[in-house]
Amino acid sequence: MIVPVILSGGSGTRLWPLSRQNRPKQFLALVGDSTLFQQTVERTAKLNDAAAPIVVCSEDHRFTVAEQLQDLGIKGASILLEPSPRNTAPAIALAAMHALAADANAVLLVLPADHLIGKESSFVSAVSRATPLADDGWLVTFGIRPEAPETGFGYIRRDRALSDAGFTVGSFVEKPDMDTARRYVESGEYDWNSGMFLFSAARYLEELKAHSPDIHAASQAVFQTAHGDLDFVRFDKAAMDAVPDNSIDYAVMEKTDRAAVVPVSCAWSDIGSWSALWEASDKDTDGNVTDGDVIALDTRNTLVRTHARHLVATIGLDDVVIIATPDATLVAARDKVQDVKKLVDRLKKDGRSEHLAHREVYRPWGSYDSIDMGERFQVKRIVVKPGSVLSLQMHHHRAEHWIVVSGTAEVTCGEKVFLLTENQSTYIPLGVTHRLRNVGKVPLELIEVQSGSYLGEDDIVRFEDIYGRA
Structure with a gap:
């Protein structure tokens, strides 16, 4: 079976201000009603004999990934949490080790979570044509037939033909200038480097060990620390920090003599900029x-x-x-x-927060929107999903007023537990343990007014939490 590996660790800074650190572009609905991540997952479901996906993402995005998979009705997916980003070579190594633990013959289809493919049937056909090459021990990458000279992508030069499916890779080349890009396209020998791959999990680890043994050994050490947490697989951060930061291209594909490329025309875009989104x-x-x-x-x-x-x-x-x-x-x-990336760098340099989070912030239980704030107050619109519950918590520096707009809330305030319905309100004094639960069948919406000397999100002491954050 083919095991899809969805790499979801990108930050998408070139799509600011819509894409931000807490909700990057792969988790946004940029084209159509579903997100790029969801479209990638749905695409893999159209393959013959595809297993449940392995998703590699950051800890900050774990609940977003889980919720978007749940919205698609995907069951059995594995979500591997990177405690620190170390690029694609280690991420794929961890996914390969995880897949091999369940199937010694696993074949991995590695896909970035933020790509758009307009002709999915062409992509599915390319995977089918590439599968015999992967079965024969080739590390296959998919080359996008260039529609025009493009300086924003790396290129792959095709070499010797391998049956009717693909070619050996002659060379990988960096992003060219426009004159060079024109020569590549006119020659008919070059494809865009898509960053999508198909290979045996065992073969990938063999090649990684041969060409980047330091990454292989460090990734093995990380995998030994794997442990379950709710629906996620966690790894030790200190072990992850010791892994060399490198991409699969530099660590393996440019060094191996078993790299193959399968060309495909599938209306592909990496949505790497606002102009790319306009074009797509x-x-x-x-x-x-x-x-x-x-x-x-x-x-x-x-x-x-x-x-x-x-x-x-x-x-x-x-x-x-x-x-x-x-x-x-x-x-x-x-x-x-x-x-736009330079602008985001400027925001970071100036110590601003607009690159980190939107005004509306998503949580596993729902969302909140900071609709107004001042020196000693903040007003939030809070939405809690049916059946969801916030952590049992307290604050050292702020008190809160809750006004229910719609739905039914179960409120814990100190030793008291009571219900609030539409147009009812309550007061949570500073330092008092409290909790909010939606006991109804529709979303609970309320307005929260905070007042105090400090209103930061880090002024939360959690005592109990069903999402493992206590």
């Missing part, structure tokens, strides 16, 4: 792509996305990107969006 999206007669409440007058070839209850109106624009979120708005020329 359906456009109106003026070449515009809009999402949300947008009025565009005398506007062409422009991407506009806005959030709920916020109108964006444009006049006389061409080739512009406008992305509006509740706490930040990006306005950029469409040919300058590769510099």
Whole structure:
């Protein structure tokens, strides 16, 4: 069976302000109603004899991954948590070891979680054609047939033909300048490097051990620390920190003599920038792509996305990107969006928080939106999913007022446990242990007003928590 390995550790900084550290682009619905991560998982389900996926992600995104898998009805998936990011070579090694523990003949289909594929049937066909090569011990990568010269991707030069399926890899080349990219495309010998792979789990570890023995040994040491936590597999952070940081391309694929490439045309995009999203999206007669409440007058070839209850109106624009979120708005020329990463670096340098989290923050029990704040107060809109419960907790520096807008809340406040319904409220004094539970069958919505000398999220002492955070 083919075991899909979904690599979900990217940060997607070039899609700021929509993509942020706590919810990067793979977990956003950028094209269609489902997220890029969910589309990747659904794509693997169309393969013949595909097993449940192995997802490798950061600890911060574990509940997002679990919830999005649950929304798809996926059962039996393994979620491996990286305590620190060490690039793709170690991540795939841990997935390979995990797969081999269940099946000595496991074949891994390694997929980044943030890619868009418009022609899924072509992709499924390419995997089918590549499978005999993987069975013969080749480490297969999928080369995207270039539609035009592109300087944002690495390239793969095809060499000797291997049956009708693919070719040996002549060389991997870094992102070229435009003149070089044109020569690559005109030669007909080069494909874009997609970062997607198919190979036997055992063969990958053999090649990793042969060409990057330090990564192989350190990854083995990490895997020995594996232990279950709820629905997740955790590893020791100190052991993970000792693993060399390297990609599969540098650690294995550029060194092995068993690299093969299977070309495929499947309307592929890595959605690496706002211009890439514009190119991959359906456009109106003026070449515009809009999402949300947008009025565009005398506007062409422009991407506009806005959030709920916020109108964006444009006049006389061409080739512009406008992305509006509740706490930040990006306005950029469409040919300058590769510099968004520099803007994010500036936010980090200035000590700002807009690159870390949205105003609306998702939690395993639901979400909260910080709708207003001042020096000694903060107002949040809190939504708790049916049957969900927050941790039993207390705060050293703030008191809270809760007003129920809809639904039914079970409130623990000190020794008291009582119900609140619509238009009812309660007060949680500073230092008092409390808990909130949705005992109804519809989402519980309430307004929380915090007041105190310090209102940071780290002023939470958890005593009990069903999500393992106590």
